[in-house]
Amino acid sequence: MARDAKRRTRDQVLLHLKQKGPQTASALASRVRVTPVAVRQHLHRLSEEGLVAFDDERCRVGRPRRVWRLAPRAQAEFPDGHSDLAIELIDAMERTFGDEDLDRLVAARTRTQLKRYREALPPRDAPIEKRVAALARLRRGEGFMAEWSKQRDGTLLLVENHCPICAAAAVCPSLCRDELSVFKASIGKGVPVERVEYILAGSRRCAYRIGRASDT
Numbered sequence: 001m002a003r004d005a006k007r008r009t010r011d012q013v014l015l016h017l018k019q020k021g022p023q024t025a026s027a028l029a030s031r032v033r034v035t036p037v038a039v040r041q042h043l044h045r046l047s048e049e050g051l052v053a054f055d056d057e058r059c060r061v062g063r064p065r066r067v068w069r070l071a072p073r074a075q076a077e078f079p080d081g082h083s084d085l086a087i088e089l090i091d092a093m094e095r096t097f098g099d100e101d102l103d104r105l106v107a108a109r110t111r112t113q114l115k116r117y118r119e120a121l122p123p124r125d126a127p128i129e130k131r132v133a134a135l136a137r138l139r140r141g142e143g144f145m146a147e148w149s150k151q152r153d154g155t156l157l158l159v160e161n162h163c164p165i166c167a168a169a170a171v172c173p174s175l176c177r178d179e180l181s182v183f184k185a186s187i188g189k190g191v192p193v194e195r196v197e198y199i200l201a202g203s204r205r206c207a208y209r210i211g212r213a214s215d216t
Helices: 003-020 025-032 036-048 072-077 083-097 099-120 128-141 166-171 174-187
Strands: 052-057 065-070 146-150 156-160 193-197 206-210
Touching: 003 025, 003 036, 003 052, 003 065, 003 072, 025 036, 025 065, 036 052, 065 072, 083 099, 083 166, 099 128, 099 174, 128 146, 128 156, 128 174, 166 174, 174 193, 174 206
Parallel strands: none
Antiparallel strands: 052 065, 146 156, 156 206, 193 206
């Protein structure tokens, strides 16, 4: 396999683990469209680099099933939104202007973000699925690897498999708090939005359960 092809396969393995969560080598081989042997070779090298890890899950019969997952170090393989610069700027603003002015700055960003989202989303009388789909497209464009799906109970699930502002949000939690409020205001009045998975709380992704509007 040529060097470029190997690099592409390596990156695809990491991307699928990022987007879909822990998987077996066979499942990854099917997604990446190479042989299980080739995937295991990539996983072995990625493991040596500290980018992936595995758990051996017991099965009712037969040998344990080896399930691969991303290691924390793999976060650096994905866009980080210039995290070092963002952290330095937040720290400098907090020291120079104080917490209250930093909160006002975040609030101003939130207002701008909300205006942009409202202008980009379909009208509020459009089906909620169309509004959530449009929100997912916006977030994908911002580097959040967002996708959405309809659940069996009729609610919708908006998933962000990556957070390019994660490092900044870790030192300025109001960034995440305000983004949840932006989702609620963008999707529409009376539509419940709940964060059910949270990267900063240890989850591999952020996920939001979106219910149907009780009053639009």
